[in-house]
Amino acid sequence: DAKTTQPTSMDCAEGRAANLPCNHSTISGNEYVYWYRQIHSQGPQYIIHGLKNNETNEMASLIITEDRKSSTLILPHATLRDTAVYYCIVSDGGSNYKLTFGKGTLLTVNP
């Protein structure tokens, strides 16, 4: 699987947008970008995924650059409950469908 690079930690004010970057410069053409988050004491929660087009769901938006070498997860109005470790993962979802978790970004939303 391709590797990803994320900042170790980020802070965000409650009610503001949280923009979490991820670099995946060695991503292959058939690999998707997946985002998960893990709140303390819980299993990882799926947020969103995409191939090359920008995606939006009820939780977040995913912006993928045209060359697909990086992406940004956007939480439009962060709340205290969004404090978590956010993981950016690339995977082809095919016969070798496994997720390789890095260290992720600890997002702390402050009141």
Add this chain to the structure above:
Amino acid sequence: SAVISQKPSRDICQRGTSLTIQCQVDSQVTMMFWYRQQPGQSLTLIATANQGSEATYESGFVIDKFPISRPNLTFSTLTVSNMSPEDSSIYLCSVAGRQGSNQPQHFGDGTRLSIL
């Protein structure tokens, strides 16, 4: 998404003993996986649980230590054998609908295991 239940949610065990963790899904899924999360670390894939055949283990994990069963499309077990304090971790089950579909994996809340 599927509802995934793991039992037990936590346990404290003596070294040298074995514990079997159960993962139950409320709908049929094609793929089931087992992960380990050591204290302060990220998740590491242990194996893919295959229905009707032996599990596929990742490098560093062996069947004798982590035997896995998957009798049907909604249930799997992971046994942690001959436990030592180094096995103290959170063990997580995840599921995905269909191989090759790019459907995301969904995780249970894990089993917190402490070995004395």
